[in-house]
Amino acid sequence: MCVVRKLGRRVLSRLVSAVALAAPSLAVADYALNFQRPVTSIAQRILELHNLIFVICMAIFVIVFAFMLYSIVVHRKSRGHKPATFHDNVKLEMVWTVIPFLILVGMAIPSTATLIEMSDVSKAEMTVKITGYQWKWRYDYLDHDIGYFSNLSTPREQIEGKAPKGEHYLLEVDNPIVLPVGKKVRFLMTANDVIHSWWVPQLGIKTDAIPGFINEAWTNINEPGVYRGVCAELCGQDHAFMPIVVNAVTPEEFDQWVVAQKKIALADATSANKTWTREELMIKGKQVFQTCAACHGVNGEGVGQFPKLAGSKIATGPIAAHLSIVLRGKPGTVMQAFGPQLNDVDIAAVITYERNSFGNKTGDMIQPAQVKAAR
């Protein structure tokens, strides 16, 4: 079996390199025709399996339809071909039942081996919990006590065609997931609201993130680099706008990054205790409001079915009710509880911003400490 696989790989790698050599002359350089370059052994195995099955399928297709083509060309009435009358041939029918079955067995063997390898999450050196939200990802490093959200960083203007699109349009985030190369990392996938699916093609991982359940996956990245992916399961209106960016770094860089993250967390905690001015809150609030703008509109005008904030009862009424809905959400709707997602500063800032923008002029403000008290 092993010999067969090796032989198969050799033939395949020749085929693939032959195609690769021919490619530039075919001027298809701009058109990606196959998987992105794999950077893990699993992704490599999947690519080889895919190529193998593809080549077999192509061969079957060519052979089978050669017969049809011959028939179409030769067995024409217009050429005076007289129809035969046969309509059965048990031996032939046995042959074309058994041969495909044997081919399938041949395909099943390497597939089974790869699948078993993919599902082995044992002996991981670290664990990251990945949580899907509408419409962002959260990464919690369970061994390092670090956790943060990862949001799309492509500006809204680019999406709406008001600014030229950048190189990594829709495939860029504010806080990428940072992983060390050469270490087996286990992922625990879950979701907060609906089903999402965490997919990074170059790692060969696609696993559904399901609310209330935990799925496992693992990776061991071969080389440092930036690998981009997307949410693969329809999860609502901004399904297209919750990409994944993996920043694979050396173990040393990873350790430095962990230290830096802890410092940032400490600084955040301190800033939550100070008293903020209204201007500071408004500036911060405008940034945080990007999250809300997907439904409530950049200018609080509301999008589709979702309510506008300009002049709304909640954004101009008592501040306690406003705080409550942001913290706890509105059950049964897309308005989720932002309490667990945003820190005290963010919530104080965004509420202050909503109450004093889009024509709302309540003139009041709320401090992070008050948010903390209301939790």
Added chain:
Amino acid sequence: MATAAAHHHDEHPAGITRWLFTTNHKDIGTLYLSLALVMFFVGGAMALVIRAELFQPGLQITEPHFYNQMVTLHALVMIFGVVMPALVGFANWQLPLMLGAPDMALPRLNNWSFWILPFAFTLLLSTVFMQGQGGAPAAGWTLYAPLSIQGGIGTDFTILSIHMMGISSVLSAINVIATILNMRAPGVTLMKMPLFAWTWLITAFLLIGAMPVLAGAVTMLLTDRHFGTHFFDAAGGGDPVLFQHVFWFFGHPEVYILILPAFGIISQVIPTFSRKPLFGYNSMVYATVSIALLSHVVWAHHMFTVGMPIAGELFFMYATMLIAVPTGVKIFNWIATMWRGALTFETPMLFAIAFVILFTIGGLSGLMLAIAPADFQYQDTYFVVAHFHYVIVTGSVIAIFAGVYFWLPKWTGHMYNEWLGKWHFWLTMIGTNLTFFPMHFLGLAGMQRRVPDYALQFTDFNQWATVGAFIFGFSQLLFLYLIVQTVRGGERATAQVWEGADGLEWTLPSPPPYHSFATPPEIK
């Protein structure tokens, strides 16, 4: 009109009441096919909205929420409003003619099963006009919980509409089974039936097995939404993945509901234009039965990434791969039927040959998708979109085209315009392949499905696909024109219509009398 003479002894009410109260299999067949044609343009228009939005990156013509509504409705309309009614239309028209029966076994039920549908689709499509309350369903036609729990009132309308479609399908399935088992003329044994009747018999059992399961799934959704149950909510002890299991237990047999009668149509067309009997009739029947049985044990191949245990993954991978064997048998039999025949290439034959080739592309990509480890890369990408459009559009839909061209002269008594038919064929070929072939590459390169916007590297192929979709869409106007033209007049068709035609329907004049076989035909 020239055909008036043939109709002189047919008594039926005139005008709208003829169609409202009809229990005649031909009239009901016409109603089904007309509904399918209307819905084909409705669903097609939605597809063009989708393709227009995807012509370039960025949001141009739709909001993402509206885009998701289009994606959802397009699928529901095309599956339940086009392919299924069209195939039921063929069953209504053809089964009595092919089996030597005067009509379907249960004519009043037949009327009812059709007239549920216009109301079901009114309910479904009205949701587009409820944008203030959340609009049409936007969770994809698969209605996965918990996303569908979030939807607005449109989701409830959809659930009720699906119930109505399900009742309609089950009633017509009962009618098909009753007709085939009881109404065959003396001498037409089961193993002498045309293959089209066999495929419909098996499809009818699939419908009875599958549609109630879908009804169960959407009812659970409805009670989760409004009556405090937690079937699909982990917080209440439920499981979102349960929905997927129940849905796909319906969904995979549904795939074969869409394709088996198409196999039947192709198995009538190819022998006719090869002037040679169908090769391997018995093995065709056995292959159809085994596909139907296997279709009930492969559902979780739609869910390889949900986190199944390895034993489950392996079982569903092996079972799915196995379907390739009987499907292969069918392809080989069709080619063997053509082999050493005397081929001519009228429009039905062109569509049938294209069906065999393009459906095989969809079948082979289906085999690739069955390979579980590779499916982790394919799942929910445009590779899947390419795959199922190859089996449904260049499979079921073009088989329906083949069937329409094949039997339209029989139904109307007029030959269609062959020249226009060939134009329709070639434009459809260019359009569909330009639309769906590049999607394979998009999926492999990393574009996920059901998105209104995409990264820049996917632009070129998406533009090809959009151009193809508009060619495909607008060339269907030609099909509409051609049908209207043929219904209104044209060269008289003989009873035989096609030189190689064989079967009871060709012994009747074209068009056949209002009541098909008042006395059973003599079977040699």
